[in-house]
Amino acid sequence: MICGPLVDWLNNASWAPLLASVITIALILVFGFIVRNVAHRVITKVVNRAATGGSLASRFRRGTATDGIDALLHERRKQRAETMGSVLKHVASIVILGTAVLTVLDRLTIPIAPLLTSVGILGVAIGFGAQELVKDFIAGMFMLLEDQYGVGDVIDAGAAVGTVEAVTLRVTRLRDADGRVWYVRNGTITRVGNESQGWSRAYFDVPVAYDADITAVRAVLEIVAEEIWADPEYRESVIVEQPQVYGVEQLSDSALVFRITAKTLPSRQAEVAREIRLRVKSALDAAGIPMVALA
Structure with missing residues (x-):
């Protein structure tokens, strides 16, 4: 469609077809x-819109711990949107530029059918040889789409327990309580226990005599x-x-619990639990009610 008019415009010179092909390829x-x-x-606009979408709770509740939850949810949504945006950009580049390259080869009269067949066979061979890698990527995609965990979460991934420091389509990087860094392939994670998604619960059992x-x-x-x-220190920033x-939670041989x-x-439950223990112990001592050891 382009070469013909260009050749005519160049007065059918001997070098006109070559120049027309070069211009067409360009x-x-x-x-x-x-x-x-x-x-x-x-894709960037869609990702930014998905990442900056605020929640209704953050608009109507201010000065409470709910704002902290909204901020964490916003950060998780932003990380997930940016990761998915990066994947979509790579896919778009491969599809669009790959189509352009095939069109150029066809314009150069290079048969692309054998090339496509070879690429297909090569893809099958690579697929068989990289099954674990493909499994990791697919698991990573679903993990991001379902928002199973994000950076900063404390999770039990089976192979390791720790704080998530980085999440990619292939691996999840954790740091445990000892400071050891774990790299866990997404395809090997069969179940995840997330200790810090949404909210947590602190509790303290109080054993007293019968x-x-x-x-x-x-x-x-x-x-x-x-x-x-x-207490404003806890109500405004920690406790939701x-x-x-509760009533009597447990009966043991030596105590009511x-x-x-x-x-x-x-991830703030440990901090609150420590404060509850301190206050409960002081209050029971002041009331003359001793705590007893569980048998």
Whole structure:
């Protein structure tokens, strides 16, 4: 469609077909790069829109621990969107530029059918030889799409337990409590326990003697729960809901066990549990109610 008019425009010179082919190939390549750049810009806009979409909770609840949860969810959404955007850009580049290259080869009268057949056979051979790699990539894709975990989460991946430092389509990098770094292939993760997604729960079991006044013990624990909920240091930045005092959670050979719990921001349960232990011990001592050891 392009070569004919160009040859006529060049007055059918002997070198006109060659020049026309060169110009046509250049136009195909330029058009391919333009389409690629447009596709990348569209993907970037979609990714930015998905990454910056705010939640309704962050618009109407301010100054509470809910804002912290919204910030964490926003960061997770941003990381997932950026990773998927990177994958889509690579796929778009391969498809668009690959099509442009095949079109150029066809314009040069190079038969592309044997080339496609060879590429297909090579792809099958590579697929058989790189099954584990393909498995890792597919698992990584689903992991990102389903938002199973993200950077900063504390997870139990079976092979290792630790804080997620990096997530790619092939591997997940964890750092355990001892500082050891683990590289876990996504295809080998058969189950994931996420300890810091959405919210966490701190709890403390309080064992008291059988002859202790149950009503008095419960009243002391409820006072502790109200005090820690009223403390701005915890209510505004750590604890999500008012702590709850359960009844007798357990009966052992030597004690009655009460339980006090608090819903917290992700990965903040240990901090809150330590504060609950301290306050419960002080409150029971002040009330003259001794704690006993479990048998």
